[in-house]
Amino acid sequence: MRPVTARAPAHRPQTDSYAVTAEFYDILQADEDEARVRHLYGREVAKARIGVLDIGAGTGRVTLMSLAESQADVHAVEPARAMRTSLMTRLAALPARQRERVTVHPHALDEAALYAVADVAVCHNTVACLPPSARLALWPAIGAALVPGGSLFLELPPARLPARNVLRVLPEQRVGEHVYGGRIVMSAAGNRIRTRVDYWVRGVEGVLREHTERFWMWPASRTQVIDDLARHGFVPLPGHDDPAFLAVTLRAPW
Numbered sequence: 001m002r003p004v005t006a007r008a009p010a011h012r013p014q015t016d017s018y019a020v021t022a023e024f025y026d027i028l029q030a031d032e033d034e035a036r037v038r039h040l041y042g043r044e045v046a047k048a049r050i051g052v053l054d055i056g057a058g059t060g061r062v063t064l065m066s067l068a069e070s071q072a073d074v075h076a077v078e079p080a081r082a083m084r085t086s087l088m089t090r091l092a093a094l095p096a097r098q099r100e101r102v103t104v105h106p107h108a109l110d111e112a113a114l115y116a117v118a119d120v121a122v123c124h125n126t127v128a129c130l131p132p133s134a135r136l137a138l139w140p141a142i143g144a145a146l147v148p149g150g151s152l153f154l155e156l157p158p159a160r161l162p163a164r165n166v167l168r169v170l171p172e173q174r175v176g177e178h179v180y181g182g183r184i185v186m187s188a189a190g191n192r193i194r195t196r197v198d199y200w201v202r203g204v205e206g207v208l209r210e211h212t213e214r215f216w217m218w219p220a221s222r223t224q225v226i227d228d229l230a231r232h233g234f235v236p237l238p239g240h241d242d243p244a245f246l247a248v249t250l251r252a253p254w
């Protein structure tokens with residue numbers, strides 16, 4: 001017998017982004033985020049008839065909520081291996097009937113070759129971290145993955161650079177004998193936002209370990225994102241006024 005070597009198709013090389021963050025993401029942020037994504041997108045994904053597209057699925061918050069709220073197929077697009085590992089662990093714990101409705105695409109959306117698979121797309125907490133060139137590739141890929149008339153619900157990036165350093169402390173969480181904590185510091189650096197995330201684990205004797213991961217974010221105004229999306233056939237949906245979010249629909253061709 002000849003050995004068979006499975007090869008991944010020639011996509012961009014895997015990055016180890018989120019390699020540190022993945023361990024801490026759910027324990028420090030899951031509860032709050034779970035309620036938030038259900039509130040923000042639950043009613044929208046429940047209306048999906050063809051499919052739900054989760055762009056930047058991370059550890060699966062929107063994916064799992066979509067499987068629960070909708071009867072449609074779900075496409076979870078997640079390029080970072082570390083985040084995908086948590087996502088797959090969550091999916092493995094689901095009943096087979098729910099799991100067979102979700103497909104995980106281990107690429108950036110513009111490399112996933114998805115065409116007309118969804119009528120509802122969600123892009124939560126993802127666009128901010130994409131450089132302008134990646135956003136330019138993302139918009140037409142969303143247009144291709146949605147059917148005409150489909151909708152996109154998107155968390156907008158920060159509109160501008162922070163005027164001073166912004167600190168966000170993540171509430172500490174106990175796991176057995178240890179306490180997990182984290183903090184995020186955002187500061188302006190040229191036309192980007194430098195985001196430093198520090199994590200720690202404490203035991204009774206004090207700090208057991210500390211880790212840091214850095215990210216960049218690129219600000220963009222709501223108008224700029226609307227204009228960019230308009231070039232790819234999207235128009236704003238009325239009735240969605242939350243300033244941090246944008247709802248658009250893909251015009252049907254005429």
Ligand SMILES: C[S@@+](CC[C@H](N)C(=O)[O-])C[C@H]1O[C@@H](n2cnc3c(N)ncnc32)[C@H](O)[C@@H]1O
Pocket residue numbers: 017018033055056057058059060061062077078079080083107108109110123124125126129130134138
């Ligand atoms: C900050 S995380 C948010 C994850 C998840 N949406 C959440 O809110 O929990 C952003 C995710 O987007 C993914 N990502 C980055 N570029 C992407 C792209 N071009 N297409 C799809 N996902 C992407 C990253 O790997 C990362 O897991």
